[in-house]
Amino acid sequence: MKSTKSDIILKVPSKLLYLGVPDAVMMEMAGDLPFPVSDMEMLSTAVIEACTNSMEHGNGMNEDNFVEMHFSFLEDLVRVTVLDNGPGFDHESWVPPDDLMAQRGRGVKIMREFTDELIYDFADDGRFRLTLIKKMKPE
Amino acid sequence: MKSTKSDIILKVPSKLLYLGVPDAVMMEMAGDLPFPVSDMEMLSTAVIEACTNSMEHGNGMNEDNFVEMHFSFLEDLVRVTVLDNGPGFDHESWVPPDDLMAQRGRGVKIMREFTDELIYDFADDGRFRLTLIKKMKPE
Amino acid sequence: MNIKERKRDGIVILELSGKLMGGPDAASFDETLKTLLHEGSFNVIVDIGNISWINSTGLGILISGYSTVRKSGGEMKLLNVSDRIQSIFMVSKLHTVFKSYSDEEDAVKSFA
Amino acid sequence: MNIKERKRDGIVILELSGKLMGGPDAASFDETLKTLLHEGSFNVIVDIGNISWINSTGLGILISGYSTVRKSGGEMKLLNVSDRIQSIFMVSKLHTVFKSYSDEEDAVKSFA
Numbered sequence: 168m169k170s171t172k173s174d175i176i177l178k179v180p181s182k183l184l185y186l187g188v189p190d191a192v193m194m195e196m197a198g199d200l201p202f203p204v205s206d207m208e209m210l211s212t213a214v215i216e217a218c219t220n221s222m223e224h225g226n227g228m229n230e231d232n233f234v235e236m237h238f239s240f241l242e243d244l245v246r247v248t249v250l251d252n253g254p255g256f257d258h259e260s261w262v263p264p265d266d267l268m269a270q271r272g273r274g275v276k277i278m279r280e281f282t283d284e285l286i287y288d289f290a291d292d293g294r295f296r297l298t299l300i301k302k303m304k305p306e
Numbered sequence: 307m308k309s310t311k312s313d314i315i316l317k318v319p320s321k322l323l324y325l326g327v328p329d330a331v332m333m334e335m336a337g338d339l340p341f342p343v344s345d346m347e348m349l350s351t352a353v354i355e356a357c358t359n360s361m362e363h364g365n366g367m368n369e370d371n372f373v374e375m376h377f378s379f380l381e382d383l384v385r386v387t388v389l390d391n392g393p394g395f396d397h398e399s400w401v402p403p404d405d406l407m408a409q410r411g412r413g414v415k416i417m418r419e420f421t422d423e424l425i426y427d428f429a430d431d432g433r434f435r436l437t438l439i440k441k442m443k444p445e
Numbered sequence: 446m447n448i449k450e451r452k453r454d455g456i457v458i459l460e461l462s463g464k465l466m467g468g469p470d471a472a473s474f475d476e477t478l479k480t481l482l483h484e485g486s487f488n489v490i491v492d493i494g495n496i497s498w499i500n501s502t503g504l505g506i507l508i509s510g511y512s513t514v515r516k517s518g519g520e521m522k523l524l525n526v527s528d529r530i531q532s533i534f535m536v537s538k539l540h541t542v543f544k545s546y547s548d549e550e551d552a553v554k555s556f557a
Numbered sequence: 558m559n560i561k562e563r564k565r566d567g568i569v570i571l572e573l574s575g576k577l578m579g580g581p582d583a584a585s586f587d588e589t590l591k592t593l594l595h596e597g598s599f600n601v602i603v604d605i606g607n608i609s610w611i612n613s614t615g616l617g618i619l620i621s622g623y624s625t626v627r628k629s630g631g632e633m634k635l636l637n638v639s640d641r642i643q644s645i646f647m648v649s650k651l652h653t654v655f656k657s658y659s660d661e662e663d664a665v666k667s668f669a
């Protein structure tokens with residue numbers, strides 16, 4: 168993976184109303200990039216989960232706290248990082264509920280299934296950062 | 307006009323490929339806000355012109371120079387500011403070409419017609435800043 | 446998310462549109478179903494063909510609705526599940542729970 | 558922007574899709590028209606129904622194409638101009654230049 172500057176940077180307040188914006192950005196780019204739309208949709212679905220969690224668990228739905236996203240469209244993969252102001256969490260140790268009918272607890276599972284790599288760390292300024300990577304086969 | 311924090315902040319490299327992104331953001335928000343879609347389309351068309359100019363005349367199509375946009379969705383208006391790293395220009399003194407068949411020179415005219423207010427100044431960090439405001443009648 | 450309600454051959458069809466993502470969506474879907482059950486409509490088709498995307502919280506809303514209808518002895522089935530949403534059902538194994546149809550008539554007939 | 562080419566009753570119909578915004582779009586539209594003129598097709602319908610938006614540089618491309626076709630004694634007309642694009646034509650007064658149609662058959666017949 169080449170390390171490049173992010174192509175697109177997006178910041179939205181922690182409000183569910185804005186969850187459609189990263190999806191609109193990803194789907195707009197999907198129309199112009201030579202990647203399968205279904206792969207872009209899966210990644211975007213994972214990004215929506217990451218944003219939902221950052222708004223809710225990271226920023227406590229406080230609209231003054233922004234969720235920041237960086238989108239990098241590389242030759243054979245798309246990488247999205249999602250930053251929030253919360254304490255962070257270790258997604259690797261998260262065990263989703265067994266109950267098929269559970270109402271919550273599916274976000275991390277969806278992120279795992281729809282990406283190739285899921286990395287968490289903290290940015291230099293202390294914000295929690297989740298990186299979602301999906302490999303893309305140019306069509 | 308209330309002065310509020312911007313709702314959405316977007317940064318894209320100076321590359322025509324990315325011109326669709328601010329439009330996708332505006333149109334996504336148009337779907338959820340109680341404003342006439344045609345008004346949002348007109349403002350978005352004006353924003354595309356501002357971005358095209360920022361990429362071309364402001365940033366010299368240098369992909370390392372970003373165009374930054376701030377979107378504020380207020381009760382009765384939408385305000386978008388567009389920042390670039392160029393010398394700026396005084397749009398008020400711009401006289402569009404008379405020739406109906408001229409190939410260029412229509413951007414500023416479109417911005418004037420499709421917004422209620424067009425303000426230029428420089429941000430604290432010296433970047434050129436164009437502010438586009440369109441009044442909205444909630445439906 | 447918006448909900449439009451109509452009837453066909455005695456079966457209620459709820460047409461959802463927009464994004465299904467929790468928050469206020471949960472209450473409005475829940476109330477719509479409870480009103481229907483109260484009025485004696487136990488068989489419900491939820492048309493999600495105009496839902497652009499759904500997140501895991503939105504999945505929870507569908508699950509909760511499904512359980513509510515079931516508890517009253519009714520059934521809730523889905524109509525027009527897009528490929529994008531179907532892939533979310535698959536990874537959550539919810540395709541084993543929700544019966545879904547791509548044709549409205551088939552969905553209506555399935556209650557007969 | 559993408560261009561698809563087809564013929565109907567001897568008239569060439571160019572179906573544009575995507576965004577019309579200058580850059581590489583200018584050259585590809587120009588080349589397409591020049592090839593057509595070279596082959597003896599002077600009457601062209603440009604279907605922009607699948608163009609999501611156009612900027613002023615994109616307008617310049619249409620204007621340049623219009624002039625090119627005109628100079629060869631042909632005519633270029635537009636099909637399926639969306640309300641969004643029509644409003645841009647209005648403020649640029651280009652609706653007085655471009656003949657546009659909402660029905661393909663009408664557009665084709667107009668060349669008769």
Ligand SMILES: Nc1ncnc2c1ncn2[C@@H]1O[C@H](COP(=O)(O)OP(=O)(O)O)[C@@H](O)[C@H]1O
Binds near residue numbers: 220272274
């Ligand atoms: N950005 C985050 N910051 C802090 N905690 C998080 C974050 N994202 C997820 N979590 C934790 O991981 C858990 C599992 O997340 P998820 O699978 O999305 O389910 P849900 O959000 O429905 O609980 C959450 O309940 C929360 O405790």
Ligand SMILES: Nc1ncnc2c1ncn2[C@@H]1O[C@H](COP(=O)(O)OP(=O)(O)O)[C@@H](O)[C@H]1O
Binds near residue numbers: 360411
């Ligand atoms: N962001 C900007 N920075 C510097 N100059 C600009 C900027 N935007 C517009 N201009 C100047 O204003 C002129 C008119 O712009 P416009 O009406 O959009 O026409 P065009 O871009 O086709 O020349 C441009 O040619 C340029 O000289």
